[in-house]
Amino acid sequence: MGRGTLILLGIIVLAAAGAVVVGAMSGDGPPPQPIPFPHDIHAGTNQTPCLYCHSSADESVDAGLPSVDVCVGCHMPGGVPMIAADSAGVRTLISYWNEGRTIPWVRIHDLPDHAHFPHMVHVNAEDLECQECHGQVEAMAEIQLQQDLRMGWCLECHEDRAVRTDCTVCHY
């Protein structure tokens, strides 16, 4: 088999794989969430800071996901449903809470296990906003992946900012 044939074969496979990835990103839209959480209302209209809910993003590798009692703290203070209490989403939230169940959110930003992304280092970095990676979340009615989270995209930013780019910065 000649070199050209092999490379051609590789390109065909790559194209097929790419189609799959692109399909996942654009065609079908994000998978449905148990509650259609409107980031645009919370972070946009109401100007709730990201760290109010994702409270460990500036101190931990994990940004953190609000526990259900954080949602309930606003929507059902003192046990009384308030703030959009008649919307379908809040009703679902209240039923989760009343049943003592947690909310099985669908993970949208999913890095592979062999990549370590320390949120706190990035959140504390100068001139770096959450939107850089997550997109204009405050305008999203439904959370969507804005970047493909591939390594080349990480590296572009690392190179622009002249921070370390060798493998063990993230892979160990």
Next chain:
Amino acid sequence: MSKNGTESGMERRDFLKVLGVAGAGAAATGCATEPDKLIPYLVQPEQVVPGIATFYRTTCRECPAGCGMTIRTREGRAVKAEGTEDSSISHGRLCARGQASLHGLYDPDRVPQALVREGERWSRVGWTRGEQSLTEALAAGDSAVFLTGAETGTMDRFLDEWCAAMGVRRVRFESFGHAALREANRRLYGRAALPIHDFANAEVVVSFGADFMETWLSPVDYAHGFVEGHAYANGRRGRFIAVSPHQSLTDLNADVWIAPRPGTEHLVALAMARLVADERGAGGPAVAALAEADPAALADAAGVGLDRIEEAAHDFASRPSLAVGPGVGTSNAAATALATAVAVLNEVAGNMGRTVRLGAEDDGGATHREMAQLIEEMAAGEVSALLVRGPNPLYELPDRDQVAAALDAVPFLASFSPFLDETSARAHLLLPDHHFLESWGDHVPRPGVHSLVQPVMTPVFETKQTGDVLLSVARRAGVTLPSSVSTYYDYLRERWRELQRVTGDTRGFDAWWTEVLQQGTLITDAYGEVGTPTPRAVDALAAEPAALDGDGELSLVVYPSYRFYDGRLANRPWLQELPDPVSKHTWGTVLEVHPSTAEEYGLDNGHIVELTTPHGAVELPVWHHPGVRPDTVAIQLGQGHENMGRYAKGRGVNPMALLAGRYDDAGGLAWVQTRAEIVPTGRWERQPFSSDQYDVSGRHVYETVSLAEAVEADETRGPVVAREDGALMGEDVGGVAEPHGQSIHPNESGRPSLQESGGFAPVMVDGSPQAYPPPGTHYGEYSEAQPRWALAVDMERCIGCSACQTACQAENNIGMVGPELVAQGRLIQWIRIERYFEEEDADAVHEMNGGAGHRKTAFLPMMCQQCGNAPCEPVCPVYASYHTPDGLNAQVYNRCVGTRYCANNCPYKVRYFNYFSYEWPEPLNWQLNPEVTVREKGIMEKCTFCVQRIRGAEHEARVEGRPLQDGEIVPACAQTCPGNAIVFGNIEDPGSRVARVVESNRGFRVFEELNTQSAVVYLKKVTEGGEGAAH
């Protein structure tokens, strides 16, 4: 063959690139799995921040030593055990057993809930009905017995109160109960108490078979103290004389080995005591014990040269000293005589009150002889119900069939064991206790030291703490206990209110309680409450050797396992896979035979023999051990379980099958009691040894230096290493030294080259090694601001205990491969302890040593050397092995395609390949460290100095806007090392500990001649006499 491959149409790297792309495509198309879920807390616990570890201080309960322990938890799961920094028992360190305690917590074969046995089947009974049936069983008879371990502190008192109120007889039992030690101190000092030793201040240590670095009394504290007192520092070095027919790991560290005939160890102690008393002109009542001691006759009876005993006695008398013993391996029918002789030896040398203290009076529980009486009572139907929590009599006692019949004769048997061990498997009712990491409690390892046990996570299974079960049973039975508490936790707090009053603290209890929980340990008055005892007159000690049963040609020594203790820890896969520090055998038991004896029988390593004694027989493989007398064979305890889950069952043999109920005067088991016969079976089986090396096979691997040479080097060039924090290893004094001009070892490269070579400097692989690093490439392509991470390892301080190996397994999610793959050489252990027997010392080959010459032992911890000029890097076709700017030789798992070229090119053989995807059966996988990628089949892996800890500390420092501090990053191996043999740091920083330690006159690098520019500097082992040598 073409020069660069282009003529064949394709370069290797191109081919792999295409292959990689094709693989990625296949993976992408095959990945139509469910999206991951993100599950938040319903209510987030206040102290939990996802991604940030929470630490809990507790107490290790894997053996009675009770080391202070700190557990790292992530998102509510325990992931790593470490010693508590300021614990006076653990000194911030743990042994391999402590490291592996998480495998007890997450054992997939734990008893998951209360179970009742119907015939051969276990069925779920529920806690309410379980407690009810225990209550009814206790009411049905009036002669119930509760068999417990030798508990201390609150649980001991609680059990006493509960048993008294319930009309149940309590029997405390520890298989390594040290009855002889207590009895000796009762005879000499009128106090049946265990001794407490200060090894750090003893320059001459004589051990009569006490495995004090492994299982004896307080092994982590003793190992730590031993290294402090023994390792070369300030121009001085201690001396360790081992008196035992068989060398365990502890004895392998000896400078002098005296091997008396089994059964005559006490004669050597007696002779030494006589000689020491004479040399020091000691008087007092203790000397009366030596009235009939004639050193020459004693030496003759022991089969040991008198000159060797005289030399040892002179050492002992002239420097601060300490004698310890007996251990299990020297406990024969004369164990009490040996313990008394050792106590007298310490007394006449003036050690009592200096390196030996006596603890508080403590009966130590039932002896083996009393246990035999209990077994008889059970067999005679005199016990209406037996409750067991702790001991495992069916496994731990001799005469197994009698014990089994006795257990069957008891109408009702309930077990609280978290594991289905041999005794529990015969129980009618299982009421599994929490693992200690899920429990409330406390432990008193020494008088005045109160160490708390607190739950570090919610229970893994539906178990229940025994204290709470017993409280519930008392309520059901309508029995009133002295305390009216409703939970064991309240009972514990009630006890600690008393302790608060003892300390004189007047705050509210809760504030004080929170503080002691954070400290982990409360010291009331460590030794003040017991004081120094005065000796009494003792009868003259008999000079009779202990008799051994039978007339076989060989004496049988049975000794404790560093890994499994008395067998209670055999279900920990990390410990099964940890090579025995001496034999390097895994997952089984070997018969230790002197090479000359094995040759007589025509036995190689791995030949299966039948070993018979008058009491039984076992079949097991042979291993040649140079450290056992030719007329003696040895077997380790701890294996041969009939039960206890998948990791313990059916592995190795239990030497208790070879023993009968023979006791010393104090009632302890005579572990060394019989002669044995070897019957070769003619079979040979490949054994799961991690290494079959005895020595360096003529290669130059490590170096030694004689004491005189080391002292001279330090005097002429000045001592180099500061010891200002008291924990720094190596030599003494006075800040940072200038790099010295000359090197005392033949290779002249010297330590400063490490700093000079810095991080990665690209170099032609076919260039001359002598030209490295090339001029002008001091730091290569990287910034000068980068650190270079480096390690210093002091061979003087490594005792070979291998705790670092288990710590590394735990920290780095290293797979357990099982015995079949170990036998095929596929064991994965990023750090291994090379155990090298040195040449037999001609002076030490003594015909009176039973023909066994002393081969001193060197331990060389071998991990990835993070070479500056790494042979593994240029051969990787996919750049998975590459050099980081901070001097690490990194392995990028997601790049690795498994060609294994790197491992083949590594001169240190520290790269390990995953031949399969190894499994962690639920819930063992709960332990996995979330900071480290779990590798799968086809990936090469190795040590990277715990790069996850380096990155974690860097991130923390960065977020806090400060520079990294020296000592902030501690790799798992260095963290747990009881000898403090490993120092990690940035060698570019001249003030760092590691930069100072590598300046030592004793420094060398392994295979320095290969010009690998490794980042690991070893410090030479110091020998007593002769000249330094390369081995």
